Amino acid sequence: MESIKDKVAIIGMGCTKFGENWEKSVDDLIVDAAYEAYQDAGIEQKDIQAAWFGTTRLITGENLAGVLKFDYIPVTRVENLCATASDALRNAAFAVAAGVYDLVLVLGADKLKDLGTGGLDSAEIQPTARVDYPGAAPAHFFARMATRYMHRYGLAFEEMKQALGRIAVKNHHNGALNPKAHFQREITLEQAVNAPTISWPLGLFDACGVSDGAAAAILTRADMAKKFRDDYVLIKGMGLATGARQGFLQDDCDMVHMEETLRASRQAFAMAGIKNAFEEIDIAEVHDCFTITEMVICEDLGFCPRGRAREYIEAGIFDLKGKLAVNPDGGLKCFGHPLGATGLRMVYEIYKQMQGKAGPRQRNNPTLGLTHNHGMNPGSGVGSVTILGQRD
């Protein structure tokens, strides 16, 4: 098996403001993200040879072509739960690495606010009782993980709420520095801890925003990237792992880690040659759909030892100015979470950080960044890890 390392370059990116974009249709979001990416790369749409479209709604690859008016180029629609955009990027990168195409567009978009509800659709309302997970909404998956985490590591409810609240405060702080974020307000630890309970033990500020948004990337072969710009970003490693429902079918699954994340990170770290993720990675955009998810992800990715994420979080190690900035753009928590766009939004932040264009959130010359997604239940979902690096 070959590594994807240094074979594919990102030479342009675009990202809409995420949030309640009532005045914009999904078509508008697609156009805005695509044209920002074209402009950033200094290309015209007619240069694009193929496109990958990530979305979780019932729209298809035809929609991307139909909206952007491609000239009969191939368009592939990708759906892979919360890793949808990351998997679209992965498939596009493989096609470029194979030498089939020189210049491709990857675009992820979802418009969730038109659903008219605060959360996502429930899995319950099915023709029969769902015998595998009746009544489960996304908050349940991770609330149950939080309950088990407290039990496993002997944390009192108050201790857990403080640690989770600290993550929410951090991500709100970062989001407040980001004009494209869904939520741009700071919160206090007291607000986070005392917020109404959504799905115990998780409260309002433990849950991410459900948003509208789109993000796009232009990829080319690494050896051609210099024709377009000097500060391109290279793909160093990619991993994707899909659970086979082990979380429910195997009664020794501990539910305080996500095997998908572990396996995906192993693949990506091996490709990128990463031995110690905590020491080597400067910035990480991880899938904080809920605060507990960020806590467990940090352990799964090796950013801290198992059961000790709380110490690291409370010591500020994952803060914007900490040793390893986790979710410097506000994360799903505050940047928002249109499922089909999220993975590319994460790459957008790493890309801007590496180019020194992250404004008030700018870290001191980050050279290695990570993006991570997780969808559905631990042991019954998908995990994705992408490693990005500065050139040379």
Next chain:
Amino acid sequence: LDDPSLDVDQNIGITKARSTANTKGLHDFLTFRTLYQIFGVRLAAMAHTVPKKKTLKRGNLYPPVRPSASAIWRDRDAIFRLHAGKCRSCGSVQYPPQRICSRCKAKDSMEPVRLSDRKARIFTYTLDNLAQVPAYDLPIVDSILDFEGGGRGCFLMTDRDPREVKVGLEVEMTFRRMHTAGGMNNYFWKCTPVRAAGREKESK
């Protein structure tokens, strides 16, 4: 009942207590006085009481889909008998029954095992205040159970006081209506705390 939205029908007193492995009679339920109001709300759904108004606005964010008779028929053993599969090759119990064993990958090796009369313990759970499923009493208790003798499943809990729910709590299974749509009921199993202490008192 304290809930002003409910009127108790006269017939509530003469409901016969049925006694099977999985079903408690009304008398058994009423033994646990702290749950009296919760039972009252539940009983409203069983037509013993007459709701004057819709008790909850939340819990029906999406209209329930009409149950599919053919889908229910195909999965009848897993749904109504609560059959899990036990792998003949590796012995592990899995719910719902699988064509391919999750552990040893053996194909079509599962023999049925009935979970409905087994006790289980809560592995983990959440108390959901914004449930999207039809609900008479919030929070919804969504629990992951580990069954005696192996096997894990995800079930809603009923006839419970949210304050008593904790990891390790012993539960038993009870057959319930999940939702009704298009004139069809959709039935499935829920779990409920084992009331051993109350039964002992009863026998004395």
